[in-house]
Amino acid sequence: ALKRHLIRLDAREREEFLAQGKTIYLASNGEDGYPHLIAMWYAFEPDGAIAMTTFRKSQKVRNLERDPRCSLLLEEGATYDRLKGVFLRGRCEIVDDEERTLRTLGAVGARMAGAIAAPPVEALEAMRGQARKRVTLLFRAEKTRSWDHSKLGGAY
Numbered sequence: 001a002l003k004r005h006l007i008r009l010d011a012r013e014r015e016e017f018l019a020q021g022k023t024i025y026l027a028s029n030g031e032d033g034y035p036h037l038i039a040m041w042y043a044f045e046p047d048g049a050i051a052m053t054t055f056r057k058s059q060k061v062r063n064l065e066r067d068p069r070c071s072l073l074l075e076e077g078a079t080y081d082r083l084k085g086v087f088l089r090g091r092c093e094i095v096d097d098e099e100r101t102l103r104t105l106g107a108v109g110a111r112m113a114g115a116i117a118a119p120p121v122e123a124l125e126a127m128r129g130q131a132r133k134r135v136t137l138l139f140r141a142e143k144t145r146s147w148d149h150s151k152l153g154g155a156y
Contacts, residue, residue: 003152004147006152007147007151008146008147008148009084009086009146009147009148014144014146017084017146018050018086019044021042021074022041023039023041023074024039024040024041024050024072024073024074025037025072025073025074026040026071026092026137027071028060028063029063029066029067029069030059031062036060038060040052040054041108041112043104043108043111044107045138048140050072050088050139050140050141051104051107051136051137052136052139053101053105053108053134053136053137054134054137055133055134056134056135061094061137064094064137065094068092068093069091070090070092071089072086072139072141073087073088074086077149080149081150081152082149082150083148083149084147084148084150086144086146087145087146088141088143088144089141089144090141090143091140091142093137093140094136095136095138096135098128101135101136102124102127102128103118104136105124105130105134106119109127
């Protein structure tokens with residue numbers, strides 16, 4: 001049996017792994033009963049929520065309006081002995097506010113570019129057209145699972 005307690009990431013390790021990740025997978029519940037899985041870029045809120053932005057009319061927004069329950073997955077590792085991941089289950093709040101979404105676009109863009117600080121106001125203003133068509137998704141985890149197979153040192 002897999003020794004789950006040996007491969008689990010502690011809170012600090014989970015935080016660091018999520019902080020260095022680039023693309024996270026968001027699974028929402030489609031009305032047909034099938035999961036709807038989409039790759040997303042993300043940033044972090046001061047309260048620990050994961051912030052993403054998407055088009056207001058997207059399928060994921062329709063799914064989350066109907067059912068806010070969803071999951072996020074971040075994983076890496078080219079071979080089984082190097083697999084590392086975090087699975088988060090929780091709910092997404094949809095925030096339909098242009099200023100809020102503008103800030104989220106800036107935070108996600110800055111994070112993806114490797115910047116430490118949010119972009120200057122002029123750069124944010126250039127994104128306003130995008131913000132008008134988009135919403136912010138705020139994900140808050142209710143359950144977490146994690147793994148780092150390298151902790152086993154190749155022994156299974």
